[in-house]
Amino acid sequence: MPAPASAPGTAAAPRPPFVLALDQGTTSSRALVFDAGGALVASAQKPHRQFYPQSGWVEHDALEILARQTEAMQEAVAAAGISPADLAAVGITNQRETAVVWERATGRPIHPAIVWQCRRTATECDALRDRGLAPFLAERTGLVLDAYFSATKIAWILDHVPGARARAERGELLAGTIDSWLLFHLTGGTVHATDPSNASRTMLYDLHECRWSEALCDLFRVPRSVLPEVRPSSGVFGALDASFLGAAVPIAGIAGDQQAALFGQGCFAPGAAKNTYGTGCFLLMNTGRTPVRSRTGLVTTVAWDLGDGPVYALEGSVFNAGSVIQWLRDELHLISAASECDRLAESVPDAGGVHLVPAFTGLGAPYWDMRARGTITGLHRGSGRAHIARAALEGIAFQSDDVLRCMAQDLGAPLAALRVDGGASVSDFLMGFQADLSGVPVDRPACIETTAFGAACLAGLATGVWPDLDALAHVRATARVFPPTLTEERRAALVAGWREAVRRTLSDDRPGRGEAPSP
8 A cells, every 4th residue: 555645634745846937939839847956847849831932031020929839838738747836936948139129008910920040130240230330239149140130120010000100109009029029928918028038039139238229229229118128038028928827827937948958967167168059050159257259250149147147158050950850851742750761871881072051041140241141063864762871960069160260260279179959960960970070079958958057047046946056957867978980081071171162152142251260
């Protein structure tokens, strides 16, 4: 007979606290429940649609995102077998730069969300560059002048929805990134806020003064009144409206997805770096309390703020990574499942001279070419499915290697190791090739859900689930390290072939900014 839960006359032992992480990504909304030991207890995932109104344009339905995130949240809590009362906190992490403008009174968006990948404002960025403003913006915001960031997206919506600009000036509209959109609705319309990691991706946030800049708002014609309040990444933002889960749970952590992954990977010390292999690839390195200005086309960003001031990071963004595998599956029908790409790649000794440069929505760091489009080079009569599949996976690693080399050049020293996460990091082939190509040990954790775990950590720190960073550092465990095995000569030859393929991809009218370091 099982023992009773508690002896007569004694209180039942309290259940360990759980933290719910909401991970709102580019292609799906996920919810994950972690326990106080950092173990993943349950999760749920709901995809949402992608809209491509024109070449280079990408949109989402913000209401659909809210609905899918709600469904995922409810399913994950149910699957965990816990009650909302067992949740100590909720943390939010989100696709960054994607912009939403909505009505303050009704919460309804006035236009589809413009996704971070969208290139529609490239002309506006070119006009600002022609005015000589790129250096000023880089110094003030840490960012490269590009359609990737949120400011021109918000301005575009205000300019193209009839009456929107006048409504914004009257205080009837709000704007923000996806974290702010979710927070507003999850708190029943009572909180319009964000954190510095997301604010620093808008090109409206002064990286040095740590606040919205009136000068930048004026330059991009975004009324300061529509923007959210900026609060520390770890701290109580508000309470989850009881209509969602049946209880008011503190929402106590927010960070952009890549900064959350850096935090979840335990990269708390300057010099620690991670690469997330998701829809895109995003390589971040903790640079400590001082923002480091890149000389190679990387961006400077806020990593997080725990309430004692910002921690900064260097970042290189690759726009298309896992999306390449989706393209092979959904558009080319070259594979039927992502795992098939690995099997095909391993069936041939090399890519046979084939390179796939996936510039579907332009090229990010270090090239920053908004008008580049994808290419496959080196095809010959003997090229087959396996060569293209291998070139697709290798292209993800080549793009990440470009960023790694820039980061090493900015710092004046090579990285000691690279921590990895994200869906594509499960590929042994890709991780092994990355280590070989970059000459850096690749460290894959036991739990690759580091983006969601980072959001959970931020929320758990604010509510006492974890007492400090030392406690969190002991939670992460390494599953496998991939050591580099290639000679320098072979590595240089591979990189030279990739650079030639990129050269053929770059647009003719590219402004000529960042160049990847020599192989």
